[in-house]
Amino acid sequence: xxxxxxxxxxxxxxxxxxxxxxxxxxxxxxxxxxxxxxxxxxxxxxxxxxxxxxxxxxxxxxxxxxxxxxxxxxxxxxxxxxxxxxxxxxxxxxxxxxxxxxxxxxxxxxxxxxxxxxxxxxxxxxxxxxxxxxxxxxxxxxxxxxxxxxxxxxxxxxxxxxxxxxxxxxxxxxxxxxxxxxxxxxxxxxxxxxxxxxxxxxxxxxxxxxxxxxxxxxxxxxxxxxxxxxxxxxxxxxxxxxxxxxxxxxxxxxxxxxxxxxxxxxxxxxxxxxxxxxxxxxxxxxxxxxxxxxxxxxxxxxxxxxxxxxxxxxxxxxxxxxxxxxxxxxxxxxxxxxxxxxxxxxxxxxxxxxxxxxxxxxxxxxxxxxxxxxxxxxxxxxxxxxxxxxxxxxxxxxxxxxxxxxxxxxxxxxxxxxxxxxxxxxxxxxxxxxxxxxxxxxxxxxxxxxxxxxxxxxxxxxxxxxxxxxxxxxxxxxxxxxxxxxxxxxxxxxxxxxxxxxxxxxxxxxxxxxxxxxxxxxxxxxxxxxxxxxxxxxxxxxxxxxxxxxxx
Numbered sequence: 280x281x282x283x284x285x286x287x288x289x290x291x292x293x294x295x296x297x298x299x300x301x302x303x304x305x306x307x308x309x310x311x312x313x314x315x316x317x318x319x320x321x322x323x324x325x326x327x328x329x330x331x332x333x334x335x336x337x338x339x340x341x342x343x344x345x346x347x348x349x350x351x352x353x354x355x356x357x358x359x360x361x362x363x364x365x366x367x368x369x370x371x372x373x374x375x376x377x378x379x380x381x382x383x384x385x386x387x388x389x390x391x392x393x394x395x396x397x398x399x400x401x402x403x404x405x406x407x408x409x410x411x412x413x414x415x416x417x418x419x420x421x422x423x424x425x426x427x428x429x430x431x432x433x434x435x436x437x438x439x440x441x442x443x444x445x446x447x448x449x450x451x452x453x454x455x456x457x458x459x460x461x462x463x464x465x466x467x468x469x470x471x472x473x474x475x476x477x478x479x480x481x482x483x484x485x486x487x488x489x490x491x492x493x494x495x496x497x498x499x500x501x502x503x504x505x506x507x508x509x510x511x512x513x514x515x516x517x518x519x520x521x522x523x524x525x526x527x528x529x530x531x532x533x534x535x536x537x538x539x540x541x542x543x544x545x546x547x548x549x550x551x552x553x554x555x556x557x558x559x560x561x562x563x564x565x566x567x568x569x570x571x572x573x574x575x576x577x578x579x580x581x582x583x584x585x586x587x588x589x590x591x592x593x594x595x596x597x598x599x600x601x602x603x604x605x606x607x608x609x610x611x612x613x614x615x616x617x618x619x620x621x622x623x624x625x626x627x628x629x630x631x632x633x634x635x636x637x638x639x640x641x642x643x644x645x646x647x648x649x650x651x652x653x654x655x656x657x658x659x660x661x662x663x664x665x666x667x668x669x670x671x672x673x674x675x676x677x678x679x680x681x682x683x684x685x686x687x688x689x690x691x692x693x694x695x696x697x698x699x700x701x702x703x704x705x706x707x708x709x710x711x712x713x714x715x716x717x718x719x720x721x722x723x724x725x726x727x728x729x730x731x732x733x734x735x736x737x738x739x740x741x742x743x744x745x746x747x748x749x750x751x752x753x754x755x756x757x758x759x760x761x762x763x764x765x766x767x768x769x770x771x772x773x774x775x776x777x778x779x780x781x782x783x784x785x786x787x788x789x790x791x792x793x794x795x796x797x798x799x800x801x802x803x804x805x806x807x808x809x810x811x812x813x814x815x816x817x818x819x820x821x822x823x824x825x826x827x828x829x830x831x
Contacts, residue, residue: 294364295342296335301368303331304407306771308379310386311778312738312764313785313794317399320379321406323777328407329414330773372407376400382767389763390738390793473577473605477506477541484514491561492516493538499557506540506602508578513538515582515830522594525825526818534589535561535597540578541605547621550601551629563597564634568809569643570598571630573623573657576611578602581650583826584677587801588646590822591811597643601626608652616655623649623656631670644672644809651741651795654679654686661685664709668729673808677734677797681745686733699754700737700761714761715792716803732804737761738793740782748776763793791827798826 307327308320315323352360377400384394425446432444490497492513494505505513513536523531537557544550563569570588572580580600589596603622604611611619627647634645647667649657654676661667663685667674679686689710693702704710707722710731719732735742743755752770760766769775786795802823806814 293332293336293339294361295339296332297364297368299335299338300328300330300332300411301371303327303334303771303774304411305371305375306769306774307777308375308382308403309771310382310765310768311775311782312386312740312743312768313390313782313789314383314387314392315781315785317402318406319781319784320383320399321403322410323781324403324407325410326414326777327774328411329418330777332411332415333418372404373400376403379403382765385765385767389765390789392790469606469610473607477508477577477605478503479507481507481511484511486510487514489533491533491535493536493557497560499553499560500539500543504540504543505538506542506578506605508574508580509538509540509600509602512536512578512580512582512585512600515585517586517589517594519594522590525590525822528593530593530595532594534594535563535566536585537561537563537597537599538580539601541602547601547603547618547625548629550622551625554599554601554626555629555633558597558599558630559633561597563599564637564643565641566595566597566643568592568596568646569630569634570596570646570648571627571657572598572600573619573626573647573649573653574600574602575650575652576604576606576608576619578604580653581677582831583798583829584648584650584675584801584805586829587805587822587826588809590825591802591805591809591814599626599630603656611652619652619656620659623653623658624660627657627660645670646809647671647674648676649679650677650797652680655683658683658685663688664705664731667731668709671729671731673729674731675734675804675808676732677801677804678739678741678795679733679735680741681743689733698758700735700743700758700764711807713800713804716800716807719803719807726807728810730808732808734797734800734804736763736793736795736797738763738789739786739795740779741786741795744779744783746776748779749773798829799823802826 304324304327307324377398379400380395380398387394428448429444429446432448486502487495489495492498493500494502494510494513502510516534516536519531519533522534523529525531535558537554539550539554539557541550544553558564558569568588572585574580578601580598585598588598601622603618631645634642647657647661649655657674658676658679661670676686681687689704689712690699690702693699693704694706697703701714701718702712703722704712706724708725708727709729710733711719711722711726712733712735713719714734714736737755737760743753745753747753748770750772755764756768756770756775760768783795788794789796791797791799802819805811806819
């Protein structure tokens with residue numbers, strides 16, 4: 280009977296935990312940066328309830344510790360308190376699941392999406408219940424393990440010390456299990472899955488015959504070694520005919536695209552050196568523009584960003600990139616973050632070393648580019664403004680993650696009075712931040728070359744996600760907000776962190792100009808950075824329409 284009682288105690292709920300968990304649940308359904316599907320609303324709500332429940336349990340324990348001799352309420356009082364709590368919790372659970380439709384529609388209106396037509400309340404509630412139950416059960420099992428370990432150790436050490444020792448032992452076992460089993464298994468399975476995908480080729484992608492592309496018969500890099508994303512990159516460039524028809528130019532050329540896959544060489548340094556040899560082979564250093572494009576986790580280079588530059592310069596360009604992982608960006612961030620910076624440094628250093636040896640008047644514009652995790656990797660090779668001015672002809676970074684050191688240096692050092700979501704650094708003399716192309720001209724002050732541009736949307740969760748959201752309200756929620764962030768979004772400890780974390784999974788879903796979708800501002804950004812000859816507003820508008828329709 281005692282064993283059965285212990286088992287059922289695992290499922291016994293805490294009064295303060297239910298109360299606190301309900302509050303966290305309700306707060307989690309309030310609006311954040313982007314609209315969320317109901318299933319993921321439920322996930323956030325369930326996780327938030329579990330976090331609130333844990334806080335409530337902790338507060339209950341603390342109250343008993345501080346005032347152990349307080350009078351216990353009568354059984355009748357307990358019954359009334361529990362009945363009241365459950366009724367209020369049930370009402371709030373349903374009410375907030377219904378109200379979330381209104382909040383979600385506020386967010387959708389801000390980014391130009393159509394409103395929701397149904398509530399999806401049942402999906403939210405059931406999903407939240409399932410996730411909260413599993414998390415709380417796991418937490419209680421861990422608590423039971425701590426108590427059992429403490430009781431065992433209590434045979435030899437004092438009670439209080441045994442509890443601390445039991446906690447430490449269980450924590451060490453869990454950490455070792457997580458790092459040694461869970462993480463290793465997750466990485467191994469993920470690598471196997473995405474390695475198989477890396478060996479495939481996208482529908483419609485064919486090996487180029489043009490010697491100006493990696494993977495062609497003339498290339499130093501084998502077609503099969505380029506990887507899934509690399510094959511799409513080298514085969515996806517606009518043709519000379521397409522570029523020529525853009526502005527009826529007779530001087531259009533086939534653009535150069537160089538790419539080195541993960542399977543092309545054994546490490547980042549060798550892959551970078553191979554990329555330079557490919558650039559030499561194709562005559563890339565004789566083109567007026569050479570862009571070093573750091574890829575995202577799986578080796579993806581944004582097609583629209585690449586094509587924008589090629590159209591703008593009549594195809595007289597060379598683009599180079601290389602792969603450093605099989606995994607998509609969100610997994611690469613968790614397990615391969617160092618590989619992004621290693622690849623970014625290796626590739627840019629190798630290209631720059633060769634570029635620097637060229638006669639000054641025969642060097643192409645050397646441009647650094649990165650989007651998302653690629654932006655993080657691309658910035659790893661630079662220490663500050665002066666370094667970028669000395670070693671680049673300009674840089675374009677889009678949707679830069681908040682953990683990027685160089686970007687944070689500029690944001691944290693912004694001019695007094697400027698906003699975190701659109702900072703002004705040293706009056707915009709070299710570095711400028713913008714959400715839309717027109718923002719680059721707002722300062723009205725002189726902007727010297729080389730120019731460094733950061734494109735970041737106020738509604739982009741990739742830019743604003745940070746572990747600091749757990750405990751700290753960020754400036755971008757304190758200050759005047761961007762037009763696409765609802766004023767009803769509030770900061771709550773833990774909850775806002777969970778919301779913005781999940782928002783990242785839908786960051787590319789919003790219409791252009793919002794979230795992590797920057798395709799409507801790339802033409803303006805590239806023209807500001809590279810200063811193309813004979814450029815005009817009419818050409819920019821025409822090219823922007825081409826890019827918006829460009830296949831991704």
